[in-house]
Amino acid sequence: MTTTGVDDVVLRLATSAYLGRYTGTSRVHSESDLRIYLSWCGERNLAPLAVERAQVELYVRWMQEVRRFKPSTVSRRMAVVTGLYRTCVIDAVLEHSPAEYVRRPRVPNESPVLGLSHLQFEAVLAAARESANQFDFALVAMLGLLGLRISEASGTDVEDLGEEHGHRVLLVHGKGGKETLVPLPPAVGRPSTRRSTTD
Known part of the structure; x- marks a missing residue:
């Protein structure tokens, strides 16, 4: 095996060892x-x-100046x-990390993105309601009205709908296997009921 071949094997083992610390979506994103x-x-x-450190610094500059990534993405x-x-x-x-002293962009503690305005969300909700795909409205409603993550919304199923103390609820499967019952506002509950009775 050539030196390059040995290096490739060591790199594969090193990346596998690093990625082995993660599971689920965290592993997918890290990979x-x-x-x-x-x-x-x-x-x-x-x-x-x-x-060397200088070359890793060039990678940071490339992300900032060529790819125009936001500071949070670069970080x-x-x-x-x-x-x-x-x-x-x-x-x-390795004896030492070439990334140890690499400067990262400063990321504010609070996100500058506040999300959609009331009127913008109403427009998105109306467009989803008129969509030919019946699932568009359900997805927008779960994201915008329930505040679910995309992974939580896409991981739900009709079997996760239920009722607790007279209220329609949704069993949400969160990160790390955590499950939470979320009450459904009428705008979300009505389409769910209507579809369940017609399917």
Whole structure:
């Protein structure tokens, strides 16, 4: 096996060790972010396990100036890169992490995005109600009226609808297997009832 082949095997083992810390959507997102970094290295003929701090800094500049990613996206993707190299140090693959002192963009504690205005949400809700796809309104209502994450909304099923103390409720499957009963406002409950009686 060539030196390059050995390096490839070590890199695969290192990425597997890092990604093994995650499950579900966290693993999917981390794997996606890591793939972008490894592709960036490959396009520049850089061996990920042999890069130096200055080259990782160039990756940050590329995300900011070429890809125009928001500071929160740059920071999240750098957290994945930093995590990979930290795992490599822990597993004695590397003596030190080239990402240890890389500067990340400052991310405000509070998100500057407030979401849709009342009128904007009404327009989205109206468009979903008129959609030919009967599930569009249910999805928009769950996201906008119940405040569910997209993973929580897409993970629901008709069997998760129920009734508690005379109120229509939805069993929401959250992160880490956590389950919560969420009361349904009339705008969400009525379409659910109507479909269940006609299906």
